[in-house]
Amino acid sequence: MRVLVTGGAGFIGSHIVTALTARGHEPVVLDALLPAAHPAAPPLPDAEFVHADVRDPDAVRSALRGVDAVCHQAAMVGLGKDFADAPEYVGCNDLGTAVLLARMADAGVRRLVLAGSMVVYGEGRYTCASHGTVRPGPRRAEDLKAGRFEPRCPDCGAALAPGLVREDAPTDPRNVYATTKLAQEHLAASWARCAEGRAVSLRYHNVYGPGMPRDTPYAGVASFFRSALARGEAPRVYEDGAQRRDFVHVTDVAAANSVALEAVAGLAGGTMTAYNTGSGEPHTVREMAAALATACGGPAPVVTGEFRLGDVRHVTADSARLRDELGWRPEVRFAEGMAEFARAGQRTSAEPVGPGRP
Ligand SMILES: NC(=O)c1ccc[n+]([C@@H]2O[C@H](COP(=O)([O-])OP(=O)(O)OC[C@H]3O[C@@H](n4cnc5c(N)ncnc54)[C@H](O)[C@@H]3O)[C@@H](O)[C@H]2O)c1
Numbered sequence: 001m002r003v004l005v006t007g008g009a010g011f012i013g014s015h016i017v018t019a020l021t022a023r024g025h026e027p028v029v030l031d032a033l034l035p036a037a038h039p040a041a042p043p044l045p046d047a048e049f050v051h052a053d054v055r056d057p058d059a060v061r062s063a064l065r066g067v068d069a070v071c072h073q074a075a076m077v078g079l080g081k082d083f084a085d086a087p088e089y090v091g092c093n094d095l096g097t098a099v100l101l102a103r104m105a106d107a108g109v110r111r112l113v114l115a116g117s118m119v120v121y122g123e124g125r126y127t128c129a130s131h132g133t134v135r136p137g138p139r140r141a142e143d144l145k146a147g148r149f150e151p152r153c154p155d156c157g158a159a160l161a162p163g164l165v166r167e168d169a170p171t172d173p174r175n176v177y178a179t180t181k182l183a184q185e186h187l188a189a190s191w192a193r194c195a196e197g198r199a200v201s202l203r204y205h206n207v208y209g210p211g212m213p214r215d216t217p218y219a220g221v222a223s224f225f226r227s228a229l230a231r232g233e234a235p236r237v238y239e240d241g242a243q244r245r246d247f248v249h250v251t252d253v254a255a256a257n258s259v260a261l262e263a264v265a266g267l268a269g270g271t272m273t274a275y276n277t278g279s280g281e282p283h284t285v286r287e288m289a290a291a292l293a294t295a296c297g298g299p300a301p302v303v304t305g306e307f308r309l310g311d312v313r314h315v316t317a318d319s320a321r322l323r324d325e326l327g328w329r330p331e332v333r334f335a336e337g338m339a340e341f342a343r344a345g346q347r348t349s350a351e352p353v354g355p356g357r358p
């Protein structure tokens with residue numbers, strides 16, 4: 001199968017290219033090599049490469065020639081610097097997706113796997129002893145400043161127990177990036193209906209592993225900790241460190257994309273199906289920092305009480321649908337994955353990672 005991988009020079013995309021090639025498929029990469037994602041020139045993928053923006057309709061039209069399916073990874077990621085980034089996020093992620101889907105409709109390419117995200121859920125799933133499943137609203141700055149990090153029951157103010165989020169949980173994006181990721185799914189669903197397409201959104205949880213971008217405002221938390229340790233400094237953990245996340249290894253995410261690309265043709269036409277993509281092994285951010293510090297032989301994490309508005313407290317996935325319907329199994333356990341990440345490091349021009357490169 002010939003697969004157009006947008007964002008295929010990025011962290012996750014480059015692992016997808018490797019996984020697709022290993023399964024006998026033919027990836028074609030389209031990537032704009034955004035400076036925010038690639039402060040230094042990245043190694044180019046070991047695949048046919050088109051240096052272009054997904055917002056460029058002509059480039060997308062020619063890249064789609066002979067393509068059976070599209071794996072859409074290109075996006076601006078992370079929380080960004082401030083609200084001034086909003087137009088660029090919406091441009092790359094939503095206008096870009098709209099241009100891609102319009103060209104797919106023209107070209108009759110009807111299979112799409114989208115890089116979704118758990119950020120569409122906002123706060124995860126919580127249970128109140130008196131009120132059952134509840135959805136706490138955004139946390140208030142004054143609570144966070146006072147060290148009250150746990151969301152409370154919106155009905156009675158009681159402490160809540162976090163649970164696993166399923167795909168039918170209501171969506172509630174809490175920042176610009178999350179909003180653009182949710183809009184991508186709605187665009188994909190509209191395209192599927194209008195163009196008899198079949199779409200899958202893999203809602204990745206916190207992806208980590210070799211080739212992860214360095215600690216730019218657009219990077220993930222494991223990157224910040226890894227970079228601090230590389231400088232001989234302690235990882236600085238926000239809030240009280242008890243935020244729960246599902247850290248899923250990038251090779252497992254790449255495998256989920258391969259499985260989804262192979263299965264998408266057999267799914268119901270005209271629909272988009274979302275699948276949580278997590279390891280099923282929730283950990284706190286402090287545990288993650290400690291695992292990296294131990295593996296690096298570096299200083300123990302420092303819990304700072306700082307916070308970022310727009311961060312959610314706990315969000316962990318129930319990935320049973322992806323396991324049961326598509327037969328995917330995550331293979332990298334937390335302890336071994338973090339130890340390997342601590343050794344393997346992040347993406348720079350001097351530290352090439354990517355398809356065909358160790
Ligand atoms: N890393 C995570 O933990 C995580 C979690 C959930 C979802 N995701 C999603 O996974 C996908 C890949 O993320 P990543 O972590 O590999 O990020 P990344 O920044 O390493 O890769 C993204 C790639 O897309 C390219 N790109 C961005 N905008 C583009 C545009 N307009 N045209 C062409 N190319 C463009 C960039 O140059 C980059 O190479 C994104 O869609 C992201 O939203 C990532």
Ligand SMILES: [Zn+2]
Nearest residue numbers: 128131153156
């Ligand atoms: Zn209650």
